Amino acid sequence: MQATLLQQLVHKLAPNCCLWCQMQVQQPQAQLCDFCHAHLPSLDLSWVEHNALLLPQVAQGLTHPRFDSLYSLSWYRQPYRHWISQWKFQHQHAVGELLCQLLYQRAVLYQQQGGPLPDCISYTPVSNKRLQERGFNQAKLLALQLAEAWQLPCVSLFQSPDLVPHQIGLNRKERLANLKGKIQLKQRPLPAHVTLVDDVITTGATLDYLSSLLKAKGVQTVSVWTLAITRAF
Template sequence: MHKPAFDTLLSVSYYKLPYQHWLQRWKFSHDLAAGDLLTQQLAAVVAQYQQQGGKLPDAILYVPMHRAKQRSRGFNPAEILAQQVAKQLKLPLLTVLYRPHQQQAQVGLSRKQRQRNLRKAFALSSQQPLPANVALVDDVVTTGATANTLCQLLRRHGVKHISLWTVAVTLFD
């Protein structure tokens, strides 16, 4: 990841076995038990972070899916993870991010292709001021292109501190 636009990263694991397997089972085979396991794992890491005095956000946001893709898949993993974390921390879950256009799937794209694919990919559905400190939840961070794009949008709308919370991040050589 080059020049992350977020301030802190909290992750359960690198994107490797067994997390890679469980994430793929959840997202592509609708294995709800795998999803429950991953949600519990992220909740445990967030609880540990909180117990160790980690700075909590004012609100939780999540990486949105385009409506058509979410209808096709049946759920948004990032939204499910964010709902659990928001409930656990008793923080508001803001559903203000959306995808106005359907982009090509990011899977299999290079870093440059991902960045190009994400131009104008996200928007805010509300003109209400955003909290200064938020956590952005996603299931997997691969190149960081999605997270960086969303963080840039959030910063343009007044967010000062962004924590990225995820189940897994890709390990770079």
């Protein structure tokens, strides 16, 4: 998107600082300097059919996933580790905007490279209590970026009436136990292919659980998009 003359003027008078190195950015509206943007860690999945499940590092940890493909921007490393934490727990909305922009840009590239598109996009739900605490559902905001990039509907397919305990530090078995009965599939028609969005995939338990709910109701293909993949499955 081209910057307006006013935005260019504001940039010259008071340029933004890069959200990683804190140096001045070179482009109006940018949140990273050109150097940091060019050196962001990235997963090139075009050579494995746009599917991180085909990477040995992922396949060894995510055994028998219920979803069919996984796409991610990066491994869970800096600066993504820092940014995701700042967004979710410190309410750093500028960082959230940056992560949404990066996901949008990758979604556009993915489509240009011929990646298969779903019928609709959905996202990991949060309970009303957690939504009130945080003020937003980061998975929904990310899902909206895919919907805009691909011109497809973003649909709320799940509800979480009960608070799911925090999953940080839990193994896969413990996470699945936390989820049972806490997330429900809404009663609505379901398409053949759904893309689910979350910020990070750690053990895969949450996305596995959501995928099993969808496939039990006839969804044929579930693809998953995340910002980052941890290496500790």
